[in-house]
Amino acid sequence: MPAHEESSNPLVKERDHLAASRAALRAMREDVQALDIRDVTANWVNAAVLQAQIDDRIKALADLSHTPLFFGRLDYLHAVGAEKTEGAEGEQFYIGRRHVHDAHGDPMVIDWRAPVSQPFYQASRNNPLDVDRRRRFGYTGGELTAYEDERLSDPAEEERTSKLLQAEIERPRVGPMRDIVATIQPEQDEIVRSGLGGTVCVQGGPGTGKTAVGLHRVAYLLYAHRERLARTGTLVVGPNRSFLHYIEQVLPALGELEVQQATVEDLVAARVEVRGTDESAAAVIKGDARMADVLRRAIRSHVTPPAEPVVVVRGSRRWRVPAYAVEEMVSELLARDMRYGAAHEALPQRIAHAVLVQMEAAGEAPDDRVQNAVARNPAVKAAVKAIWPAVDPAKLVLRLLTDADFLAAHADGVLTDEEQKHVLMARPARSVKAARWTAADAVLIDEAADLVARTHSLGHVVIDEAQDLSPMQYRAVGRRCSTGSATVLGDLAQGTTPWSTRSWEQALFHLGKPDAVVEELTAGFRVPREVIAYASRLLPAISPGLAPVESVRETPGSLVVREVAAAEELDAAVVAACEESLRQEGSIGLIAADARIPALSAALAAAGHSCLSPGEETTAQSRLTLVPASLAKGLEYDYVVLDEPAAVVDGEPDERTGLRRLYVALTRAVSGLVVLHASPLPEQLG
Ligand SMILES: Nc1ncnc2c1ncn2[C@@H]1O[C@H](COP(=O)(O)OP(=O)(O)OP(=O)(O)O)[C@@H](O)[C@H]1O
Numbered sequence: 071m072p073a074h075e076e077s078s079n080p081l082v083k084e085r086d087h088l089a090a091s092r093a094a095l096r097a098m099r100e101d102v103q104a105l106d107i108r109d110v111t112a113n114w115v116n117a118a119v120l121q122a123q124i125d126d127r128i129k130a131l132a133d134l135s136h137t138p139l140f141f142g143r144l145d146y147l148h149a150v151g152a153e154k155t156e157g158a159e160g161e162q163f164y165i166g167r168r169h170v171h172d173a174h175g176d177p178m179v180i181d182w183r184a185p186v187s188q189p190f191y192q193a194s195r196n197n198p199l200d201v202d203r204r205r206r207f208g209y210t211g212g213e214l215t216a217y218e219d220e221r222l223s224d225p226a227e228e229e230r231t232s233k234l235l236q237a238e239i240e241r242p243r244v245g246p247m248r249d250i251v252a253t254i255q256p257e258q259d260e261i262v263r264s265g266l267g268g269t270v271c272v273q274g275g276p277g278t279g280k281t282a283v284g285l286h287r288v289a290y291l292l293y294a295h296r297e298r299l300a301r302t303g304t305l306v307v308g309p310n311r312s313f314l315h316y317i318e319q320v321l322p323a324l325g326e327l328e329v330q331q332a333t334v335e336d337l338v339a340a341r342v343e344v345r346g347t348d349e350s351a352a353a354v355i356k357g358d359a360r361m362a363d364v365l366r367r368a369i370r371s372h373v374t375p376p377a378e379p380v381v382v383v384r385g386s387r388r389w390r391v392p393a394y395a396v397e398e399m400v401s402e403l404l405a406r407d408m409r410y411g412a413a414h415e416a417l418p419q420r421i422a423h424a425v426l427v428q429m430e431a432a433g434e435a436p437d438d439r440v441q442n443a444v445a446r447n448p449a450v451k452a453a454v455k456a457i458w459p460a461v462d463p464a465k466l467v468l469r470l471l472t473d474a475d476f477l478a479a480h481a482d483g484v485l486t487d488e489e490q491k492h493v494l495m496a497r498p499a500r501s502v503k504a505a506r507w508t509a510a511d512a513v514l515i516d517e518a519a520d521l522v523a524r525t526h527s528l529g530h531v532v533i534d535e536a537q538d539l540s541p542m543q544y545r546a547v548g549r550r551c552s553t554g555s556a557t558v559l560g561d562l563a564q565g566t567t568p569w570s571t572r573s574w575e576q577a578l579f580h581l582g583k584p585d586a587v588v589e590e591l592t593a594g595f596r597v598p599r600e601v602i603a604y605a606s607r608l609l610p611a612i613s614p615g616l617a618p619v620e621s622v623r624e625t626p627g628s629l630v631v632r633e634v635a636a637a638e639e640l641d642a643a644v645v646a647a648c649e650e651s652l653r654q655e656g657s658i659g660l661i662a663a664d665a666r667i668p669a670l671s672a673a674l675a676a677a678g679h680s681c682l683s684p685g686e687e688t689t690a691q692s693r694l695t696l697v698p699a700s701l702a703k704g705l706e707y708d709y710v711v712l713d714e715p716a717a718v719v720d721g722e723p724d725e726r727t728g729l730r731r732l733y734v735a736l737t738r739a740v741s742g743l744v745v746l747h748a749s750p751l752p753e754q755l756g
Pocket residue numbers: 238239248249250253254255258274275276277278279280281282283561564595596703704705706737
């Protein structure tokens with residue numbers, strides 16, 4: 071499309087292009103809907119598969135009235151890819167969530183992930199990337215109502231922050247998390263578009279867009295490597311159900327419907343039911359990477375060198391494989407570092423092969439079927455059972471956790487006596503079914519299962535709030551992307567588990583991606599300046615050395631800290647603060663120590679307010695969510711009322727974790743935060 075000067079009313083022209091693009095999208099959808107597959111499919115299985123693909127395509131081509139079809143335009147100085155000769159015609163591209171073309175196949179809207187779209191995010195006055203003009207569009211209720219231009223090639227034009235960008239960032243939050251395609255920032259874009267081959271780790275304070283970046287990265291990778299990732303699969307790991315619920319609509323809005331979402335607990339839950347909980351000391355040891363060594367030693371202890379020859383009787387003949395020969399096979403299998411289960415399968419074949427060699431030497435001509443038959447011979451089976459028995463992962467872990475001698479034998483020199491005591495079940499269960507397995511136990515069983523048989527690896531895994539994972543949990547996620555790559559997102563200052571990450575290098579080592587690059591995001595898009603400055607007072611105590619977030623949101627008057635004279639008045643004051651916030655537009659989160667939730671829930675109910683649970687969708691009618699501090703992570707609300715900070719701190723086993731929990735709670739607000747307290751505030755807030 072040649073660049074041309076704007077006609078007298080550019081907005082009218084742009085609206086025309088929007089209408090034409092919508093019509094083109096409709097035509098694309100109708101083309102797919104009109105496909106008749108009866109002639110091309112020979113059988114109903116193919117037909118069903120094809121129909122499902124067509125249905126997905128129709129869904130992906132839906133024109134959602136509330137999501138603008140394009141949000142930007144790039145006018146290139148020259149045709150893209152052409153020789154940059156003086157006077158060459160430029161090209162113009164509309165950038166949107168998806169590709170739309172007209173009846174001739176010419177592009178009306180270009181996918182934001184396409185290479186020609188990248189300068190929309192990256193071009194600057196210093197490095198215009200051949201862009202003459204960048205135009206951003208503003209929408210009101212689906213209507214194109216404004217645009218804003220930057221002439222990057224005009225040296226006279228001054229650098230200024232985009233009003234549309236600012237408005238988008240400050241738009242009130244209602245409902246679940248939204249995509250940020252229209253306003254991805256250059257440093258975020260670099261992470262989003264980094265290659266599929268490498269693992270990226272992003273350290274970033276609250277609201278720096280880590281979650282947003284991770285989700286857009288999956289969408290980008292699916293675009294750039296569609297076939298490969300469709301085959302291998304992609305997964306987003308989040309801290310809990312409410313969080314996953316909060317983010318679940320972002321990828322579908324970007325046209326990506328196939329990405330799995332799970333918590334670490336979901337990933338490892340397949341083998342046992344989790345019904346128990348660990349004391350934190352036990353959980354820390356069970357989550358320590360040394361447990362992987364204990365498990366490896368324990369599983370290998372099942373291998374016993376053969377004491378006797380294997381004697382196979384077939385018909386009138388006896389074949390004898392001497393003990394030393396079997397021992398060689400066992401040593402070789404041990405040295406090959408194959409999975410325990412694979413070696414268990416291989417050993418009978420090796421023994422059978424030795425028998426076959428003897429048969430051939432004796433003039434017989436045995437074939438593969440004979441080898442298989444020998445491998446299944448009762449004498450071979452019995453020998454394998456004695457030498458390399460099958461191991462059930464859950465039974466193995468149960469034995470380690472209930473049999474002090476067995477544990478000691480394999481934890482010797484790895485865990486101290488004290489640590490071994492912590493790991494042992496207080497009340498030893500008799501069977502896998504009867505045991506009250508904990509979340510950390512399930513991770514151990516998952517590790518044991520991987521020692522038996524290799525875990526299936528996906529193409530790409532995003533791990534959000536990664537700082538809360540234990541080393542063993544990193545290993546569990548890492549084996550799910552052992553042949554793929556990962557995006558690791560987190561904030562060391564928000565780690566609230568007893569085993570939380572202290573350094574990203576260590577975490578990446580446990581994940582099995584020691585070569586990953588660590589990037590840092592420092593611009594904050596959620597929390598207003600005053601609020602983040604207040605919360606950052608905690609940083610020296612909770613994560614010394616981490617730089618405070620630089621907020622892009624001014625919002626003066628966004629922080630109110632109010633002392634209530636007496637503890638009995640606190641609930642009423644909190645209800646009043648919620649009512650005050652409800653007079654504003656947007657969502658409201660009342661965050662409180664978990665122990666305070668029942669009292670506050672009752673106080674709100676008595677005042678006639680119903681409230682949502684975290685992750686539940688806010689609507690215009692229902693905007694107030696009651697959030698236990700333990701579930702606040704990753705979420706955000708326009709207005710936050712924070713109840714009694716001291717109780718949030720006291721709700722945790724130690725002060726540092728308490729202050730980190732408070733840091734999370736203090737950094738959930740987009741427009742305003744009211745802190746109410748009857749007890750003195752933690753001194754670190756000074
Ligand atoms: N480039 C951007 N343009 C507009 N909004 C953005 C941008 N980047 C992030 N945001 C918004 O800022 C908010 C915070 O983003 P996000 O939840 O991804 O941050 P986070 O770093 O994961 O925070 P936390 O550490 O608290 O989990 C979200 O509402 C997100 O949409």
